[in-house]
């Protein structure tokens with residue numbers, strides 16, 4: 001194909017199981033609100049998909065402030081899954097989500113398997129919700145799922161139970177990077193019925209105020225996100241892809257430190273089918289559509305017809 | 316490349332804009348004043364900005380889509396109150412003549428909203444330039460990055476964000492504006508707006524650690540040092556609206572010796588004000604708490620403009636939570652303990668009713 005051919009339009013569509021996205025760029029959970037909060041700053045309908053912040057059965061106030069602090073190239077947060085809870089989410093936020101023209105996914109967190117089951121069952125009945133992302137990996141609340149996420153067999157039990165409760169629903173399982181071997185929980189999730197893997201959530205970390213000798217965050221520790229974690233996240237995606245997702249034919253949503261199209265493309269080459277943007281999107285919402293455009297330009301430049309060809313092409 | 320977002324609501328009251336620095340200069344030893352010129356949709360939106368609202372300034376564009384290698388020093392944007400929003404541009408405070416050459420220096424094609432490059436032509440009055448004034452203290456990487464920018468350079472910001480102050484119903488009400496440290500700037504803007512709206516009875520209180528540390532320009536020449544509790548035209552940013560004020564320094568190097576709230580209480584004792592007086596306070600936590608307590612003792616209506624450590628500034632990350640008393644409402648929002656709940660400083664505030672805030676439990680980093 002001739003690069004100068006102006007009619008050449010690369011195909012950016014991506015399939016997450018049964019759900020087709022018009023392009024691979026998604027919002028990451030917890031950094032874009034429940035629906036149109038970023039809508040004054042970016043046209044969200046131009047993205048591939050939208051993932052809401054984590055919803056729990058009961059509403060949660062969140063952790064003691066301060067809840068975030070900037071570190072070199074990164075953001076530490078200990079928000080603590082502050083959210084309005086399932087009932088208010090359904091009453092107040094779902095009607096807003098219904099106005100979204102792109103596929104919507106709701107992220108779910110919980111303390112117990114029963115809680116996950118109940119929340120997922122209710123949400124799976126709502127037509128606008130095209131899939132559920134199980135947060136088995138929040139580092140900021142004791143019961144926020146990380147105890148599931150760091151233990152492969154617990155991950156498997158949780159995913160299996162939700163799979164049974166919602167047999168028809170697209171299930172994305174969001175993994176924690178705070179493990180020695182990402183392939184163990186990844187494999188457990190897939191064996192238990194996950195349709196898509198999403199990785200990574202934040203890396204546990206902390207910052208200390210040397211004047212007071214205390215931790216900066218009210219919660220003591222937090223989760224690190226932003227550009228600082230990109231190489232770490234990329235490595236985990238590449239491992240999970242090679243060892244689990246590629247052999248099993250499971251798509252990955254790559255997350256962690258993406259700030260520009262080049263970053264997203266690295267994740268795709270490492271094996272991600274789609275790329276979710278968290279921290280960068282809440283600081284600079286317009287970067288989300290710039291990433292879509294940047295990927296399109298890259299494919300044109302490289303004369304790649306479809307983004308799917310690029311997935312996992314790491315040599 | 317065109318990132319035009321045609322589907323963005325044209326009715327949106329906020330957005331991402333790139334403006335140009337029209338002026339930047341030092342105030343005293345630690346502060347700088349930056350004036351950012353906005354055109355197109357940015358001008359259209361910012362001319363409706365309210366005092367108390369703020370902007371989130373990108374200090375180095377780490378996430379502007381061009382990648383980390385070309386970025387500057389900070390990841391997060393930094394929040395700053397607007398010290399003024401004006402259509403004309405004056406250099407050198409009150410009485411200075413209009414600087415037409417600076418006006419011409421802000422090019423329309425540079426200063427337009429980058430979300431909508433066609434906006435400037437579509438707007439009637441699209442040539443209008445709105446000047447947003449920021450007064451900031453140099454404390455860390457973000458503010459030092461800002462200080463290094465020259466006239467004509469671009470500044471990317473989100474805004475106007477949050478909710479502004481609410482005025483009293485009666486234009487004859489007594490109004491006190493009390494600002495400490497970097498809490499002063501929004502109160503200059505508030506005085507502009509109150510006076511413009513016909514409020515006649517506005518007096519300011521300005522606090523700083525020492526005379527070179529005011530977040531504003533002192534009119535030292537005309538100052539009568541023998542009457543520190545007499546309101547005078549002492550800060551230029553207030554003088555532009557004709558607002559007199561009382562200055563207080565912790566070290567006694569200028570004006571009243573002591574805190575701004577002490578000065579305010581002495582003043583009220585002397586003038587017999589109290590009930591029916593509206594107090595608008597902005598400053599560090601300790602000062603706001605003292606102001607809230609003074610207001611309660613004297614039955615004044617008090618609104619405070621609060622700071623919190625912010626990541627997004629636009630209501631998505633839940634960083635900036637502050638504990639407030641729960642108003643008895645059936646749809647109970649986030650519970651934060653006995654009869655309290657968290658509200659977000661960036662989107663429910665930064666202006667709150669003083670009696671709403673649970674002062675004992677506010678957590679700050681400073």
Ligand SMILES: Cc1cc2nc3c(=O)[nH]c(=O)nc-3n(C[C@H](O)[C@H](O)[C@H](O)COP(=O)(O)OP(=O)(O)OC[C@H]3O[C@@H](n4cnc5c(N)ncnc54)[C@H](O)[C@@H]3O)c2cc1C
Nearest residue numbers: 393394395396451452455456457458497622623624625680
């Ligand atoms: C709504 C709002 C309005 C503000 N208005 C002004 C203003 O008009 N003029 C002005 O000079 N400053 C203002 N500030 C404070 C200003 O945002 C911080 O001084 C700035 O973010 C510091 O950035 P830095 O990178 O230079 O320093 P950093 O290294 O980030 O911080 C230096 C010090 O400032 C503290 N700090 C950082 N960010 C904040 C924050 N968001 N709130 C409180 N403390 C913080 C840090 O804890 C640290 O002690 C405002 C803050 C808020 C939330």
Ligand SMILES: Cc1cc2nc3c(=O)[nH]c(=O)nc-3n(C[C@H](O)[C@H](O)[C@H](O)COP(=O)(O)O)c2cc1C
Nearest residue numbers: 028029030054135200201225226256257278279632
């Ligand atoms: C402020 C904040 C809140 C977050 N909240 C959630 C959440 O509720 N659920 C979740 O699964 N992940 C949450 N995350 C993790 C992000 O979705 C993402 O996995 C992580 O930040 C790494 O991506 P990034 O570097 O692009 O931000 C949050 C991250 C941040 C910064």
Ligand code: FES
Nearest residue numbers: 627628632633661
């Ligand atoms: S700073 Fe993100 S919600 Fe207020």
